[in-house]
Amino acid sequence: MPKRVDHEERRRLIAEALWRIAAARGLEGASLRDVAAEAGISLGQLQHYFTSKDEMLSFALEHIGQLAGQRIRGRIEALPGEPTPRTVLRETLAEMLPLDENSRIGQRVQIAYFVRALYDERPRAHAREGNRALRAFFAGQVARGVERGEVAADLDPEREASLLMGLVEGVSGHTLMELHTPEEAMGLIELHLERLFSGSA
Template sequence: MPRKIDHRERRELLADALMRLAAARGLEGVSLRHVAAEAGVSTGMVQHYFGTKDEMMTFALGMVMDRIRGRSQDELAPSSPRELVRGLLLQVLPLDETRRLENHVVLAFHAYAAVKPSIASGLREAAAETRTFLADQLRAAGRVDGADGLDRLDGLDGLDPERAAAGLLALVDGLGLQVLSQQYAKEDAVTVLDAQLALLFGEAQG
């Protein structure tokens, strides 16, 4: 019997080809024809699975986010809230070839979204999901009810979990950019992240 076609697998094959092109040359000049050549398939096959480049880009971005979450969950579950936060953020930093490629792809998406706002919704949704996850873990690590009824974190007086989560994500985004541009060593980026986590979780500094 002929092997049943796995449509998800085909879409991921094409998305991986798009990611390689995005890392090498950005997204602005990439066409469905370029993706077909990179994947070693016909342009017609690409068009069968993705009607437009924007549709394929949205799928590829979601695939990157799913892989990041999957790696962190596989490595750390079950773990403490602090370990889950650190594990997820380490998966976002470009500390190996896989994560370096993913960071290049996300940067290319940001650049493309700046001139093509219709594609930006995928970025917003992915960032919002990550911030929500981080904030939930920070709440679980130690909830403090402020006089105004808002949650506060023990480690950083006056800062609520939502803002702390946004700050962590912004920190990692900035560190990732500096590692990619070779302004910062990977080990130094991890050290900076750990120092911020120690501050948030109220740990003693060495």
């Protein structure tokens, strides 16, 4: 009887191979053949799941996002009481920063995808969709803060969400370049949240 293949497990192994290559030497020069070799499968087997590098990067990013979401939920559920909007934002932003080796690898994959998206509409459309969803989530948390009297009522949640996204992306890039330590990076996030959640005007 032929061995049954767990397709989702195979896709996960391919994504993890991609991460290891990103950690070791970056992704720009990596080919599908390189990733197949790292995953211990043939190029033909890899192409059964991904026909292009963009498809593979998209899946890797989605997988990273799912794992990050699980970690964020775990952090929040471990806290006592009902999580405040500030707590939800803090834990989400912390997960987006390259504070350890796994998150640094994830950031490198995201940067590789971003570079490709600058020149190709297909990954760019995918990136825009993800960014819009994240901005809407941030805006919803800021709006909750306004309702609770924790954020000044004259602040626009959509604009504040865009500022949060710009902040975490900039701090992440500087941390990858070792211009900030992980502690300094998290301190900048804490400082901004302290100012944002300073109460009604």
